[in-house]
Amino acid sequence: MGSRFFLLLVLLAAGTADAVVGVNPFGVNVRSSGPTSIFLTFQALDAGEVPVEAFWCGELQPAVIAGNTGLQLPIPVQTSNPCVPGTLYGSLPLRHDRARTSTSGAFTNLTDVMTIPAQVARRAYQDAAAGANSAFFYVRRFSGGAGGDKYVVVTCRMAGGGARVPFSLIDVRMQFDVSGQPATVLVVPRGTTLPPSSVRLYYNGSGVLRGRWEVTMPGDPEPTEDDLLTEATLPVERRALQRRFTLIERFEHFLPPSGQVTLPGPDPRRLPNLADGAYKILLRVEASTEREGASNTGAGRLAQSGGVAGFPLPVLRYYVGGPGDLAALQAGASGDLQLLLPPPGAQLAGGDVVRFSWVETPRAALYRLEVEADGTTLLSALVTPGPADYAAPPWLTQDRAGTQLRWRLVAVDGQGKAFARSTWREFTVR
DSSP, X not given: XXXXXXXXXXXXXXXXXXXXXXXXXXXXXXXXXXXXXXEEEEEOOOTTOEEEEEEEESOBXXXXXXXXXXXXXXXXXXXXXXXXXXXXXXXXXXXXXXXXXXXXXXXXXXXXXXXXXXXXXXXXXHHHHTTSOSEEEEEEEEESSTTSOEEEEEEEEEEOXXXXXXXXXXXXXXXXXXXXXXXXEEEEETTOOOOOEEEEEEEESOEEEEEEEEEEXXXXXOOOHXXXXXXXXXXXXXXXXXXXXXXXXXXXXXXXXXXXXEEEOSOGGGSOOXXXXXXXXXXXXXXXXXXXXXXXXSSSOEEOOBTEESSOOOEEEEEEEOHHHHHHXXXXXXXXXXXXXXXXXXXXXXXXXXXXXXXXXXXXXXXXXXXXXXXXXXXXXXXXXXXXXXXXXXXXXXXXXXXXXXXXXXXXXXXXXXXXXXXXXXXXXX
């Protein structure tokens, strides 16, 4: 039972400090009945040292001794797992791995967003209900540094989802509030005011949700995954590097520890609707002060982490066009996969970059974009979920004046099986 508690150890002799990794915060309150996201800073990594894996367990081996400072002695390379056998709860899914190299003064740090899946929290709760200690452990293994592999431990203390848990987003759902059938994508005539929209937030803790609504215009560069992350999810020095788009309005809401809330979207009257093309409405969440989860970077800088999220935020899409374009788009919308751009019968200039866009389906792990001419495949590209957009290389239309091409999208699930296909859509290179 003694191994379930942290012991204070002061054993840092001169010359061995470079073999020690610190983490802050080193102990956090987490939700006992659902997912939790926490911003962490691993401090003073050796040159070339990288994170290898992360996992949770209920009990540590007696050899693993950590202090309240969060510093951890390296475990010999032959000790492959510091957890007591049979107490492993799960590993960090790759889709939630947000580890980023960061700099703070003369130190090389690593920022990490520890996203605890609901299954791990449930396992820990079941063990606690059976009489085990209510704390469990997040373990990050580092490799490539001096002294071999290191395992750094963060204590996770189970709590409710209330005010003592760091303020983090665990799910975000956006929609246009269209009567009869809410939608995440709309096709509207030029000059038409869009319907109102809303965002449903599921969160832990309590805090100030501060941010802004922005919109991408036709011709704007596509938002990257970093652009779609909340500001608090990124290292401090990267937060100001997120690309800015056209500002619609700012917002600030205090969220009580209720766990969920529905907030209005941007004022529809302010959304652009005169230029033909595809638009995206972006929810940009700024970092706010968070007493329960602020992370010390080790050089006097405190990384505020209010509003951290382990996933890119969704977007709302709308397409503006003339009556002919809209009729063609709506006639071509069928099945689970709805194609957006280019519209049916589009005339594209040779050598131009062709941008393909579509409406995503929740089950897809990958999309396969196929482009053909006269039954011959010209392009087959795999696209990950998120952007719902692909910019084809210029050679696709180069030297093809007068050629008719067609394209479609195939949705692939996590087992690599195609489960949905759009209809073929044609366009011409002029």
